[in-house]
Structures are given as C-alpha cells and as structure tokens.
Amino acid sequence: MRDLGRRLLRNHIGVAGFVLCIIVTFAAALAPLLATHGPREQQVVARFQGPSTAHLLGTDNFGRDLYTRILYGFRTSLAVAFAAVGFAAVLGVTAGLAAAFYGGVVDRVLMRMMDVLLAFPIILLAIAVLAVLGPGSGNTALAIGIVYLPMFARLARGPALTVLSWEYVSAARALGASGVRIMTRHVLPNILAPLLVQLTLSLSTAILVEASLSFLGLGTQPPTPSLGLMLSESRDFMLLSPWASIFSGLAILLASLGFNLFGDGLRDIVDPALRGAAD
Amino acid sequence: MTTYVVRRLLDLVFVLFGVSVLIFMMLRAIPGDAVAIMLGANVDITPERVDALRRQLGLHLPIHEQYLRWLTDVLRGDLGRSVWTGRPVADEILGRLPVTLQLSGMALVTAIAVSFPLGMAAARTRGTRADAWMRVSSIVGLTLPPFWVGVLMLYVFSIYLPTWPSIGYVPFGDDPLGNLARMVLPVIAVSLPMIAALTRILRSSLLDVLSLDYIRTGRAKGLAPRSLFYKHALRNALIPVVTVIGVQAGHLLSGVIVIEQVFAIPGLGRLVIGAINERNYPLAQGVILTATVVFVFINLLVDLAYAWIDPRVEYG
Numbered sequence A: 001m002r003d004l005g006r007r008l009l010r011n012h013i014g015v016a017g018f019v020l021c022i023i024v025t026f027a028a029a030l031a032p033l034l035a036t037h038g039p040r041e042q043q044v045v046a047r048f049q050g051p052s053t054a055h056l057l058g059t060d061n062f063g064r065d066l067y068t069r070i071l072y073g074f075r076t077s078l079a080v081a082f083a084a085v086g087f088a089a090v091l092g093v094t095a096g097l098a099a100a101f102y103g104g105v106v107d108r109v110l111m112r113m114m115d116v117l118l119a120f121p122i123i124l125l126a127i128a129v130l131a132v133l134g135p136g137s138g139n140t141a142l143a144i145g146i147v148y149l150p151m152f153a154r155l156a157r158g159p160a161l162t163v164l165s166w167e168y169v170s171a172a173r174a175l176g177a178s179g180v181r182i183m184t185r186h187v188l189p190n191i192l193a194p195l196l197v198q199l200t201l202s203l204s205t206a207i208l209v210e211a212s213l214s215f216l217g218l219g220t221q222p223p224t225p226s227l228g229l230m231l232s233e234s235r236d237f238m239l240l241s242p243w244a245s246i247f248s249g250l251a252i253l254l255a256s257l258g259f260n261l262f263g264d265g266l267r268d269i270v271d272p273a274l275r276g277a278a279d
Numbered sequence B: 001m002t003t004y005v006v007r008r009l010l011d012l013v014f015v016l017f018g019v020s021v022l023i024f025m026m027l028r029a030i031p032g033d034a035v036a037i038m039l040g041a042n043v044d045i046t047p048e049r050v051d052a053l054r055r056q057l058g059l060h061l062p063i064h065e066q067y068l069r070w071l072t073d074v075l076r077g078d079l080g081r082s083v084w085t086g087r088p089v090a091d092e093i094l095g096r097l098p099v100t101l102q103l104s105g106m107a108l109v110t111a112i113a114v115s116f117p118l119g120m121a122a123a124r125t126r127g128t129r130a131d132a133w134m135r136v137s138s139i140v141g142l143t144l145p146p147f148w149v150g151v152l153m154l155y156v157f158s159i160y161l162p163t164w165p166s167i168g169y170v171p172f173g174d175d176p177l178g179n180l181a182r183m184v185l186p187v188i189a190v191s192l193p194m195i196a197a198l199t200r201i202l203r204s205s206l207l208d209v210l211s212l213d214y215i216r217t218g219r220a221k222g223l224a225p226r227s228l229f230y231k232h233a234l235r236n237a238l239i240p241v242v243t244v245i246g247v248q249a250g251h252l253l254s255g256v257i258v259i260e261q262v263f264a265i266p267g268l269g270r271l272v273i274g275a276i277n278e279r280n281y282p283l284a285q286g287v288i289l290t291a292t293v294v295f296v297f298i299n300l301l302v303d304l305a306y307a308w309i310d311p312r313v314e315y316g
Helices: A001-012 A012-029 A068-102 A103-117 A123-135 A136-163 A168-173 A179-214 A227-236 A243-270 B001-030 B033-038 B046-056 B061-077 B090-123 B130-143 B145-161 B177-208 B213-220 B225-262 B268-277 B281-309
Strands: none
Touching: A012 A068, A012 A243, A012 B130, A068 A103, A068 A136, A068 A179, A068 A227, A068 A243, A068 B033, A103 B001, A103 B281, A123 A136, A123 A179, A123 B001, A123 B225, A123 B268, A123 B281, A136 A179, A136 A243, A168 A179, A168 B130, A179 A227, A179 A243, A179 B145, A179 B225, A227 A243, A227 B145, A243 B130, A243 B145, B001 B281, B090 B130, B090 B177, B090 B225, B090 B268, B130 B177, B145 B177, B145 B225, B145 B268, B177 B225, B213 B225, B225 B281, B268 B281
C-alpha cells in the first residue's frame, strides 16, 4: 500500500485528480464554514449579479449567493455519489464473490440477474426506479446504486474465480477455513486493486448521473441545493445573467473530473499491463 | 460463428424476459394505489372510475395472469393506452422514436467521423509533451456534462447568432435544412464525450499495434507506409475501438434523453419525463420498454461486429 502511494505520487495526472477530489470533498464537508451566506438566504435587491467581492460567483434569480449554493451543491452531489457507489460496491462485490464461491445455480441465477440490469441504458433504469420510488436525494442514490450493481458484481466474480483456483486457497480450504473467511481473508485482498479503480471512476460518473437526474427534475428536489437543479433552473434567466448556468455546470464538471483523473492515475498504477497502453 | 450467434440469441431471450418482468413490475410496485394516482386531481375519483381503470389495466387478475396478459399484448404490439390522451401508447412512441433515433444516429456518426482522424493524428504524438495534454483533454471531454454544453451553446447562439433555429424539431420531410440546423447543437453536445473516448482508445490501440513485430517486418520488407498503416495496423487497432463504441453507445443514449430536455426536442426522452411527471405510467412503461429493447439489439449488433472483426473471439 505504501508502495502504491509512492507510485501514485509519480503519476502527475493521478496526483492532480487526487488534489481536486480533496478540494471538492473538503468544500462539501466544510460548506457551512466556508460559505459566505446561507444556502437559502435570499436578497431580492441583489438578483442576477455577476462575480464580485460581496458574492464571489454572483447571485441567482432569488439573489441567492452562487458560491454558497455550489458548496452546498457539492454536499448533495458527493453524498448521493458516495451512498450510491457504496451501496453498489458492497452489494455487488458480495454478489460477485458469492457467485464465484458457490458456482452452479447460485452463480447462474445471480449473474443472469446482473445481465438483466445491464441490459437497460443507465439513465433509463435510474429513471424507472425513480418513477416507482418518487424523487428525492435518497431515492436517487438508491437508483444509481442499483444501476451500478452489476458492474461491481462482474468485476468481483471474474478475478475471484482465478484466485479461488490458486493452491493456497485449496490449502486454506483443506485446513477447514469457512467460506466467508476464505472470501474475505484470502480472495478479497487479491482482487481489491481493480475494484478500487472502478470505485473511483464510478464516483465520477455517479456525480454526472445525479446531476442529470436532478436536471430532469427527478432527482434532488428544491429547496435542497443541487448542482443539476441549479443548472436546470438557471436556464430560465440565462439571458439576464449567465453566471448561474456557467458556474453550476463547471462545478459538476470539476467534481466529476477530479474522481476521473484520480481513477485514471490509479488504473495506471495498479494495472501494469495497461500502463503505456492508456497513456 | 453460427453456434456463437445462436448462443447469443438464447442469452438475448433470457435477458429480454428479465427486462419484461422488471418493467411489468414497475407499474405494480408504485406505492399506494397507482390507479387513483393516475386518475389524478383532474377528475372526481369515483369508485366506478377507479374500477373501470383497474379493469382496463387488468389489475383485478392474479399477478402471473396479469403478466401473461400484458406480455401477449406487448408481443402483439399493444402497449396499452396513454392515460391522458387515450391514444395507444405504441402510436405515441412510434411518433417520437424516429426523432430520438435520428439524433442518436447523427451523434454516433459524428463521433466516429471526428474521432478517427483525431485518434490517428494523436498516435503520432507519442512521447511528446502533447501526450499528457491529450490524456487530460480526453478525460475532460469524457466528464463534460452534455446538458451543460448544450445550455452554454444555446446562450452563445442566442446572443451571437439569434437567427439560428436552435430549439425544437421539424421533420426532415417538411423542411430538410431546418431539421439539420436544429440538430447541429444537440449533436455536438451529445457526441463530445464519445469523441473523447474514441480518440483516446484509437490512439492507444494504434500505438500498441504499431509497436508489434509484424509491423516492423512489414516495414523491413518494404511495404508502402500508407498500406502498412491502413491495411495492417488500423484494422487490428479497431478491435478495442468497437468495444468502446458499444459501451459509449449506452452513454450516448443517456445523453440524448437528457439533451432533448435542453433543446425541447420531442423524442423519447421528453416523452418519458413528461409521462412520469404526469403520472402517466402506462406511457412511461412503454417508452422504457421500447428504448431498452432497441438498446439490447444495438448491443447484440456490436457483439456480432466484434466477433466478425476479431477472429480470435471464441464462438464455442
């Protein structure tokens, strides 16, 4: 793990991504401290303003401070993305490991279910889930989590099958280790690297999907600050003041970009076969 | 190859069965009485009305019978009726499907047409400073939200080119130029991420192939550089590109569904969002089913193309 950190430091793109992730995460976590205004505080006299010292990024149609709303928007974005990817990773990896370990009918049934989920275009599956559950941040996280489940199941099952065929796993089995012990102590650590890469890249796309769903009005609901929603609402007054549109979209891009650059750098490091191929 | 196609088709039947069950469950899984919700506030909810709609939707039958009835109807092309307009859902969808297909098709062709020369040119930049720049810009392109690019382009056009018809849709048959003009902005917005992904994979794949022994041999025996590149290198380099086209086609469709909202394009995306907002569940169900089936078949085509290009794919 320490070696991994050292190799990561030499990967400039990965480092840049990591720094961007840290900045966005801190901005989200410390939003109440960093904010210059309240996220729902309206100043009707100061509507449609451009960037100034009073309002770093300007104001929207209600005179709300854009800088503050973007900080809180990061909060919603990251909370949904982390919850969704966490859900998908834990459940997906468990399903993939179970499929690999038990094989036979369990394997076939589980993986076929994953195939069915994979058959849907990403956004449509999320839209269908939200149509059933109703809008809101929590449901959005669940919907995105369901969409990402099969990816993690597949990514865990394949490598787990390889590791299970190694001799030391047979040895552990012969010594009477339980299935759960074999999977968590012997298999999981060996397949963790590609999963971590996928986890990071999934955070990047989950941020985009959350923004898309909120933009469509199916995700986070007002008055909760959300970047996708901000962008959607800002279209109505874009000709009066384009700043809300520009900055809310830029914020979505930066949040997603950070995790993607970081994941890209990670992939280079953990997968030597791909090194050089991808850059 | 035949065995491979047959096996792939069997997989397909199973996947489509699973998809149909999930989409069928959608309407039944909505909390509360979906029927009362669908009747909405516009009409008085009388027990007779609720009962009539329940019968119309077949909700009084046991669940497996409901599914069978629904499935036979769907296979016959009957997706039910739109709750608000009373028109057959299939008709509503058929009216919108060409719009979404045109937009997606044009975006796909644009992405391929732009990324191929770009990727080939980029393969020449190996080891230069442009390398890192290439990589960062392709990742930026990948994470660029199409709906944001769309919104910004709308703004720029409304200020500098206010006469440009940037919003809405006219059928190609009515006004070919107007149709294409309205496609320009959405196609750019939706194809950018795919251009980034394809350029990157084509470049790295070309670099891999060009460093292989058989290319060196070809060069040594005096093959013209042009034929060496196009006939020997490019074809092999295309294999991973096809995979990425398959993956990106899914993202492209997602992008199209959202971008329709930005440019007020009356395609499947607008239809499904409108249906969900109006709680017109049979319509939403129909759109999701249709789009997913189309998507499943596109993936099948990509898989078959892949097997055709790469003889190493196991057909067994």
